[in-house]
Amino acid sequence: MSDLVISVRDLTRSYEMGAEVVQALRGLDLEIRRNEYVAIMGPSGSGKSTLMNMIGCLDTPSSGEYWLNGQEVSRMGDDALARVRNKEIGFVFQTFNLLPRATALHNVELPLVYAGTTARERRARGEEALARVGLADRMHHRPNELSGGQRQRVAIARALVNRPSILLADEPTGNLDSATSDEIMRVFEALHAEGQTVIMVTHEAEIAAHAKRVVVLRDGRVESDVLNQPKAA
Amino acid sequence: MIPLSRIGEGVLMALDAMRANKMRSALTVLGVIIGVATVMTMASIVQGVRSQIFNAIEVAGPTTFYVMRYFSQTPLNPDNLPYEVRIRPVLRESDAEAIRQVPEIQYAGMWIQVFARLEYQGTQTQMITVWAADDHYMELQGGTLLRGRFFTRSELTGEQVMVLEEQTAEHLFGRLDPMERTVRVNGVPFRIIGIYLKPDNIFEPPGQETAGIIPYRAAKYNLRYDETNTLWISVKGRPEISVAKAQDLVTVALRRERKLRPGVPNTFDLITQDQILDIMGSLTSAFFGVMVALSSVALLVGGIGVMAIMMVSVTDRTREIGLRKALGATRREILLQFLVEAATLTLMGGLLGILVGLGLGEVLKRVLNLESSVPLWSAALATVVSVGIGLAFGLYPANKAAAMDPIEALRHE
Numbered sequence A: 001m002s003d004l005v006i007s008v009r010d011l012t013r014s015y016e017m018g019a020e021v022v023q024a025l026r027g028l029d030l031e032i033r034r035n036e037y038v039a040i041m042g043p044s045g046s047g048k049s050t051l052m053n054m055i056g057c058l059d060t061p062s063s064g065e066y067w068l069n070g071q072e073v074s075r076m077g078d079d080a081l082a083r084v085r086n087k088e089i090g091f092v093f094q095t096f097n098l099l100p101r102a103t104a105l106h107n108v109e110l111p112l113v114y115a116g117t118t119a120r121e122r123r124a125r126g127e128e129a130l131a132r133v134g135l136a137d138r139m140h141h142r143p144n145e146l147s148g149g150q151r152q153r154v155a156i157a158r159a160l161v162n163r164p165s166i167l168l169a170d171e172p173t174g175n176l177d178s179a180t181s182d183e184i185m186r187v188f189e190a191l192h193a194e195g196q197t198v199i200m201v202t203h204e205a206e207i208a209a210h211a212k213r214v215v216v217l218r219d220g221r222v223e224s225d226v227l228n229q230p231k232a233a
Numbered sequence B: 001m002i003p004l005s006r007i008g009e010g011v012l013m014a015l016d017a018m019r020a021n022k023m024r025s026a027l028t029v030l031g032v033i034i035g036v037a038t039v040m041t042m043a044s045i046v047q048g049v050r051s052q053i054f055n056a057i058e059v060a061g062p063t064t065f066y067v068m069r070y071f072s073q074t075p076l077n078p079d080n081l082p083y084e085v086r087i088r089p090v091l092r093e094s095d096a097e098a099i100r101q102v103p104e105i106q107y108a109g110m111w112i113q114v115f116a117r118l119e120y121q122g123t124q125t126q127m128i129t130v131w132a133a134d135d136h137y138m139e140l141q142g143g144t145l146l147r148g149r150f151f152t153r154s155e156l157t158g159e160q161v162m163v164l165e166e167q168t169a170e171h172l173f174g175r176l177d178p179m180e181r182t183v184r185v186n187g188v189p190f191r192i193i194g195i196y197l198k199p200d201n202i203f204e205p206p207g208q209e210t211a212g213i214i215p216y217r218a219a220k221y222n223l224r225y226d227e228t229n230t231l232w233i234s235v236k237g238r239p240e241i242s243v244a245k246a247q248d249l250v251t252v253a254l255r256r257e258r259k260l261r262p263g264v265p266n267t268f269d270l271i272t273q274d275q276i277l278d279i280m281g282s283l284t285s286a287f288f289g290v291m292v293a294l295s296s297v298a299l300l301v302g303g304i305g306v307m308a309i310m311m312v313s314v315t316d317r318t319r320e321i322g323l324r325k326a327l328g329a330t331r332r333e334i335l336l337q338f339l340v341e342a343a344t345l346t347l348m349g350g351l352l353g354i355l356v357g358l359g360l361g362e363v364l365k366r367v368l369n370l371e372s373s374v375p376l377w378s379a380a381l382a383t384v385v386s387v388g389i390g391l392a393f394g395l396y397p398a399n400k401a402a403a404m405d406p407i408e409a410l411r412h413e
Ligand SMILES: Nc1ncnc2c1ncn2[C@@H]1O[C@H](COP(=O)(O)OP(=O)(O)O)[C@@H](O)[C@H]1O
Pocket: A015, A016, A017, A022, A023, A024, A042, A043, A044, A045, A046, A047, A048, A049, A050, A051
């Protein structure tokens, strides 16, 4: 099996706004291999979120193809997409999106509920995922008892718990101060070092500098696609 | 397929959501609570009444039957009797005597149910029942003589004597000894010659509790009563013959006594215990039907409340729904989550309603002096119905949640 995780060809997505048609993506091509660490940048409205939704199987293209691990996602129905999201994708959101009344552990277990995992295994894997993001001692805290950085780490643990082929983060540091952003970037780096494929959207160059590859979008197409130079020490 | 454990989880989630919004949840299911409580209360009363009737008839023995001037399911207005009733003669002692002459008949006696207030030196009872019968009363109706004696043969000719029921005695006399004292029955003096304990299982609707027994003729000569609705001949055949056979013999004897030519219809009616059971049964089912209708309205209101609150809950939790979908929940799983939540809500309401209903039933049973336990089926039915209401009225909001687009739901503020 090839190590091509994502293969997007001539992808378009248009939205009908009354009489107008908005072209969010206009024939986009992109390939991402296993264990890449990609930052997607671009001005506001360039189609970053739309692309993330496609890659995350929350949305389907108007035309073009999207292959994820050799499966053509662009032709799948709702239930199949839900299953792919559950197994292959780990989402990290700008606003964390934790269930406020559930403990950290319970939040992390949520994707496993939909995977049909037994309660005992859910617990074990939830604890393991929280330990990976350094929150072994915060498992039974509720989100309002955690700092912003800790909340985002809970969200990352939740994204990891199903051992997804890609970790997708849309502006993961958008709601965090710079010190906390660094903390989250260190988590991403560690995960990447362990072999995780990471794709994140950001408009901050400093954050993008943590990635190994930067894809810049403009008007729904790839404007540039470059490898970051290793930082001088 | 969605595994059962997922439903268990849904219930836990629902309970959690309920804890978060206790007041709102309680108000939501109030209608369900009221509806279920009504059904439960009624079921326990109906059950109680039915078993009392049954027991009463058990005591009287299934072989006892009654001769009446006219048999009507509802009491007739004595001041305005229909023609077909008026042409029939009022029952007389000679009728009872004619029946008693039949060798296969063990007992036949004139009985009157007199509605009266009893009074002793200023202490009064409610309107209750005094039976005018004879010394065989307890053989047919059960009970125990606690003190004194029943009527002698000579007292049956119309002496104003009375065997007083124990509770009534206590009510009227307190710690005084009632024996040989005089109570007034609708103003007419009667001397107490005995105290009697009612059988446990006698069926006595409110206002018809037995307060005492007096000789038939004492009532006939001194008290007012309704000759159509409350006067009858109680008849018991010998154990070796069937009720049907006994009824045939009684019919023949009475027709002969009244000199009815062949082809002329009977001028009296025979009533068996089965018929009484049927009437009581249809009365209680009618009563029950009304209550079911009323509680259905309460349940409907409750269901609409559940639907409204679930709509609010779905809107409140739009982001949560988006998140769950992003994490891999299918439409069906979201649908199930909210259905389970609605059903849990109404099930809680139903269980509370059962408790309230049991409590009310208990109180009413005390008040009405019934003996019964709440039928298990009604608790089971109430549980099923309340879950059903949650599912039915939760379907629309749950479907709304399931149909949400995950991207838009996640963007919801
Ligand atoms: N649901 C939608 N309906 C209509 N237009 C949309 C919708 N989502 C995105 N767009 C439009 O598509 C373009 C790309 O949006 P988006 O992918 O959110 O850009 P970015 O995340 O790079 O800011 C924008 O012009 C935006 O207005």
